[in-house]
Amino acid sequence: MIIGRVVGTVVCSVKTQTLEGLKLMVVRRLVNGQEKELMIAGDGTRQAGIGDTVYMIGRLEAALQIDMSNPPPVDLTISGIVDPETL
Amino acid sequence: MKLARVTGTVVSTIKYDKYQGIKLLKVRHLDLALQETGEEMVALDAAQAGIGDIVLVNNDGGAAQMILEDKALVAGLTVCGVVDSFTCQGKTTHCHG
Numbered sequence: 001m002i003i004g005r006v007v008g009t010v011v012c013s014v015k016t017q018t019l020e021g022l023k024l025m026v027v028r029r030l031v032n033g034q035e036k037e038l039m040i041a042g043d044g045t046r047q048a049g050i051g052d053t054v055y056m057i058g059r060l061e062a063a064l065q066i067d068m069s070n071p072p073p074v075d076l077t078i079s080g081i082v083d084p085e086t087l
Numbered sequence: 088m089k090l091a092r093v094t095g096t097v098v099s100t101i102k103y104d105k106y107q108g109i110k111l112l113k114v115r116h117l118d119l120a121l122q123e124t125g126e127e128m129v130a131l132d133a134a135q136a137g138i139g140d141i142v143l144v145n146n147d148g149g150a151a152q153m154i155l156e157d158k159a160l161v162a163g164l165t166v167c168g169v170v171d172s173f174t175c176q177g178k179t180t181h182c183h184g
Contacts, residue, residue, distance in 0.1 A: 001128060001129040001130070001163055001164060002126065002128055002129075003126075003127065003128070003129060031126040031127075032115075032126055032127050044103055045101050045102060045103070047101050048101075055097065055099070055111075055128075055129040057161075057162070057163050058163070059148075059163070060148065061148045061161050061162065061163050064148075064161040065103055065161045068159070068161065079102060079103045079106065080097075080099040080101060080102025080103060080106060080111075081099060081100075081101045081102065082097055082098070082099050083098045083099060083100055086097075086098040
């Protein structure tokens with residue numbers, strides 16, 4: 001799973017039906033501490049906020065972690081938030 | 088699978104529920120000269136690996152389900168072994184100590 005920092009949120013009023021109710025976050029990818037590209041990730045934890053350092057899973061697992069029975073079309077999902085004091 | 092080195096651990100209270108009780112490690116892939124290549128990533132620990140260990144990492148969801156024996160688990164990178172030594176083209180590299 002790759003590491004990133006949440007920098008924003010995405011609001012889409014018109015989107016695929018299975019994306020309803022899923023918070024989409026803008027995440028700055030961190031590669032060995034270096035800030036890299038921006039990415040959009042579905043918030044699997046449903047508790048990620050701006051400034052949180054998170055780890056994200058990609059590919060099919062990204063969609064299955066959100067909902068195994070009715071997976072949404074996401075290719076990147078926030079699997080967890082790194083506890084702030086342990087950074 | 089690939090060779091990697093454990094570079095740290097991840098403490099994470101808020102996470103995907105199936106990860107509760109599974110240790111999370113920070114790993115970086117290694118080349119055969121044990122030089123770190125690529126980026127630091129987070130992996131599930133299924134081999135009681137510690138920081139600094141040279142380990143085998145597996146990046147397949149199905150394999151993670153088999154390793155952690157949970158059909159409903161959705162995971163990717165998993166540490167599935169701690170390497171003692173490896174031999175390549177007649178040269179043996181010992182990974183402990």
